[in-house]
Amino acid sequence: MADDALECPLISQIDSVDDDRLLMAAARHDTEAAGKLYDKYYSEILGYIYHCTFDGAIAEDLTSNVFLAVFCHLGRFRWRQSSFRAWLYRIATNEVRMHWRRQKRVKIVSLQPDVENQVVEPSAHVSMVSAEEYRLLHKALMELRLKYRTVIILRYFESKTIAEICEITGRKEGTVKSQLHRGLAKLQDILVRWGVLPE
Secondary structure, X not given: OHXXXXXXXXXXXXXXHHHHHHHHHHHOOOHHHHHXXXXXXXXXXXXHHHHXXXXXXXXXXXXXXXXXXXXXXXXXXXXXXXXXXXXXXXXHHHHHHHHHXXXXXXXXXXXXXXXXXXXXXXXHHHHHHHHHHHHHXXXXXXXXXXXXXXXXXXXXXXXXXXXXXXXXXXXXXXHHHHHHHHHHHHHHHHXXXXXXXXX
16 A cells, blocks of 8 residues: 555656656757657647637647647756646647637527437437537536636646646646636536526
8 A cells, every 4th residue: 555655656756757858858859759758748738728629620730839839949948847747738728828819709609409309219318418518518618718717627627636737827726726616606607597507
């Protein structure tokens, strides 16, 4: 049991040392090291950006932008100030923020589920209900201001701790907790207003 408690920090330290080694090599234009970093973090960053945009094509484009920025600015990364993973998430968050600023359009969407006259088997119906609820949750998240959406996605979709969210966003713990609390309250209000949750 005691060995298990030591295992996670040790693995984390080894992972950090490996990242440091790969980062130094990539900064010296070692394409193999850069490729290993890309392979290691691509899916994680893509998933995060997808949860922020809910669009696969946009998520892929923005993820490409993140890694382009990372490899163009490796010399700016300070190894001891934050982890490479946190730096990646911060760049990804900025890419998402810039994406939404570029959109500059108000989306008017139907907030009620579409009703179609279909005969559906019960097992498929259960799947559709879950998919519909998930779709409505995504729509509701998109209604939130970016600062609330970001911390909710990091905490509940990406399973980041409060400390990790602080490191990624550069916000203080009290601010992150407050934004989570307010964001969840606003999300609940939206879902109640849409009839997804009871009043």
